[in-house]
Amino acid sequence: MITPSETWLEQLHDNGYRITAARRAVVDTVFGSTHALTPSEVFDTARKKYRALGLVTVYRTLEKLEELHLIQRVHQPLGCQAFISAGHGHQHLLLCQQCGQVEFFEGDDLDALTKSIARKTGYQIQEHWLQLFGLCANCHS
């Protein structure tokens, strides 16, 4: 854990956003979760910490956390509404199809591939997404 959840609040503050009970509840819920959470799942969990929370505030807070690159959207075959703490630097995703756990891994081995594709296709490549799907150690044993 490089970034404590307090840092997310600081980052919000440093960017001119206010620290509120609602935002604390959302941050505490999303930060450190090993599973990608949908707005509605965040709402259900965060409301246990702050009863008066509104779903709209969850959407708005997630939007800001994403804007600050503290969280990122996770794309999956069944849906693309879930978010997870962002990896540091450029990272790729590893998802367990059984339990939904998400891990990051590095892998800049793609440079060669990228260059080769650029040469073959004439594309000027700017970005890439790589995700691996499978079963985590727990789920396949």
Add this chain to the structure above:
Amino acid sequence: MITPSETWLEQLHDNGYRITAARRAVVDTVFGSTHALTPSEVFDTARKKYRALGLVTVYRTLEKLEELHLIQRVHQPLGCQAFISAGHGHQHLLLCQQCGQVEFFEGDDLDALTKSIARKTGYQIQEHWLQLFGLCANCHS
């Protein structure tokens, strides 16, 4: 073009689905498009070929084409509702961020990476997604 659009109709037929004017219009629209199309875009275009078409039928036809692996959903930062003809065999996507053109490329160079990640993480990896984003030859020149 390995698969003519007629083949899509045959495939529908072989799987017990009927060939209708509505489905012809949708198939003719999606087949061979170089851009991923949303259901609503398919509707607008296909309706020029078959006026009475309903949006619901577009959704239902896309669902069947996806089920038969003739088309696939395209995930992008701005949305994941668009579809494009599926590549043959396992292919990866290359997307132009300017004009939206989609191309496929092969690249099983990932085997080494995949095995290495499996070893490091304990995951049993079953599938992967790789997408490159950039500017196509036309758009960056």
Add this chain to the structure above:
DNA sequence: ATAATAATTGAAAATGATTTTCATTAAGGA
């Protein structure tokens, strides 16, 4: 500490995408 201010809130309404329902139509095998 207090007051002033401007951002933030939750509820409700609005929007947009997708799915379901249902009575009608039409494909395609007999």
Add this chain to the structure above:
DNA sequence: TCCTTAATGAAAATCATTTTCAATTATTAT
């Protein structure tokens, strides 16, 4: 051609997300 049943489009229902708005509250200046 007839019959069965899948497929259709319209409308309603559902679900996710965004907007509106008046009330609240965090922060700044006093």
